[in-house]
Amino acid sequence: MQKENLISAVIPTYNHYNRDIGLSNLVKSLLSTPNEEFIGEIIIVDNGNSLAVDELESVNERIKVVSEMKIGLNYARNTGVISANFNIVAFIDDDITVSTNWASGIIDGHSNDGIFCVGGAVLVNKKDSVKYPSWFSDYFLRFLFPPIFPKQAGIIYPPYFLIGANMSFKKQAFDKFGLFDTELDRKGKNLLSNGDIEFIMRIPIDKVWYEPQAVVFEKISEKRLTRRFMMRRLFWQGISDYIMVNKRGLDSFYDKNEIFFTIFFFKKIKTLIAYGHFFESLCMFIRQLGFKYGRIYLNRKQEAGIKPTS
Secondary structure (H helix, E strand, O other): OOHHHOEEEEEEEOOOOOHHHHHHHHHHHHOOOOHHHHEEEEEEEEEOOOOOHHHHHOOOOOEEEEEEOOOOHHHHHHHHHHHOOOOEEEEEOOOEEEOOOHHHHHHHHHOOOOOOEEEOOEEEOOOOOOOOOOOOOHHHHOOOOOOOOOOOOEEOOOOOOOOOOEEEEEOHHHHHHOOOOOOOOOEOOEOOOOHHHHHHHHOOHHHEEEOOOOOEEEOOOHHHHOHHHHHHHHHHHHHHHHHHHHHHOOOOOOOHHHOOOOHHHHHHHHHHHHOOOHHHHHHHHHHHHHHHHHHHHHHHHHHOOOOOOO
């Protein structure tokens, strides 16, 4: 198969509980038939130098491990881009598995004229019995992954969107639009986000494609289904929102109604309280608090001599 029709699968990884098991399952799914036919290489980006390199690279000659010592998901993603040798660079989280037709779906999506970005659905693995707490709703689910996806292949328009757990780009997109913004997305225990969305927003909307065959499955860990985690997640979401608006302006921001005290916001709060959704109401205020703190967060980074990069 020609080089332009093969995928560089990039897996950024940072040391966490059961990480090695998750990586093993992901690699197996990528190298299973028929996915392996379309995989040119699997690049595991070790963010923080914590992997047993020899064990991974001995599994298959297409696997290579590269190290990125600067802690941050977007540092790792950028290292993956620079290391990629094939025309399509696909990013996958280290705690998922890909479907049987994932790779062919990515290739099919990129075969459409002028397309720079292709992604698919991120679904909960049906093999895993997930028991959601009573307070959990689609509002919270969208801060893990989108609760709904289009039913048909095509240009993806709001309210649908792609996320970093399952997104791919023609390598020339990075020549045209730059690399991922290293001020955004996960940095160790900091729950920053928006790095994937910010990069996709640089690409014209008619160049971003949804492919229903390119499905991946994620296991939701129990710690993500706790009130403590979700409050932290929404606070850091607010900080991430501030950084995003500070860099790109408010006009292009996707969630304007949830970061300011508007009539829409208070009507939403009133409805939630009327139906007894008190925790969701609290988390909406926590996101606002994070947004307000975002200015202080950026100022402190600048005072520490850490200049914003992209």
